[in-house]
Ligand SMILES: Nc1nc2c(ncn2[C@@H]2O[C@H](COP(=O)(O)OP(=O)(O)OP(=O)(O)O)[C@@H](O)[C@H]2O)c(=O)[nH]1
């Protein structure tokens with residue numbers, strides 16, 4: 173594996189050692205895709221891959237895309253979880269302290285997609301507060317704080 | 327869980343305003359730790375996380391790429407992958423999450439959900455199997471997410487020089503290629519600081535444009 177001279181020249185021959193994507197004309201074929209819409213969903217009960225979604229009554233769509241894995245969830249002050257099904261009640265109980273959707277999924281052993289749907293539903297019925305951020309992109313000040321915080325770790 | 331929903335612990339007492347204030351969650355930020363199987367992603371997350379890494383199962387779309395050129399109609403499949411994550415509390419208002427996610431040569435993963443709002447990514451590379459990181463590098467490059475290539479040195483041995491790896495990956499000059507040891511907190515911290523540097527650059531550019 174020796175870097176050839178002038179390796180940045182366009183049109184140089186394909187070299188086996190180099191990342192194949194760079195030599196493929198069909199590169200556009202695997203651009204990031206939008207999340208699958210309802211049209212792509214498999215009819216209920218057809219595919220074992222959807223098994224985890226039994227808890228959500230087969231629902232796999234309609235989740236707010238702003239609910240990410242790191243999104244923080246807390247119990248709503250007026251929550252009345254007594255009559256909820258067990259999974260939902262466990263989520264509300266856990267969120268007495270703030271937890272991310274990923275933590276809810278891991279701690280309650282729920283598939284991440286299921287956790288997202290349940291959190292979304294529980295927000296819709298007033299049991300949970302979901303703290304969606306104003307902006308998708310963290311600002312420089314926030315990043316600086318992360319940098320300072322990490323630097324102080326040893 | 328000994329939470330009794332019939333009591334009034336959450337609602338309607340004089341202590342509520344105070345409790346609600348304490349309940350205000352931190353702002354979460356995240357960094358993705360990606361790479362092929364067995365390159366040290368979980369070790370990386372575990373070395374810096376204040377909790378031992380948690381695992382969650384997630385759906386991911388993938389399509390096969392590479393040796394047998396799939397052409398434009400290549401089949402996409404959805405698969406369940408295990409993803410592990412950890413966190414570092416910066417202070418009570420800010421929390422960093424690290425998500426370790428697999429990729430594999432010959433499969434391009436669609437990380438669209440995962441990278442939404444991410445600060446950047448650390449692509450972990452084992453020099454014995456450099457190809458395994460191609461999908462991650464391809465993906466982050468096209469998604470415009472700042473990323474850093476981190477060669478996990480295993481036993482302090484670098485199979486190839488950083489320049490050789492940079493050449494094989496053919497990443498832009500701005501993309502840092504560094505070596506680190508996934509087992510050591512200080513080493514992981516320094517690699518993440520380089521990711522954050524890239525993230526800061528992008529955030530400043532985005533603000534001024
Ligand atoms: N000697 C040495 N061993 C390491 C290092 N990093 C990881 N390992 C070991 O390599 C193995 C794989 O590491 P993991 O952190 O589980 O890798 P991973 O990328 O999470 O693997 P998958 O989740 O299975 O894809 C484990 O047995 C680690 O203990 C390192 O820097 N040096």
Ligand SMILES: [Mg+2]
Nearest residue numbers: 367368410426
């Ligand atoms: Mg792992």
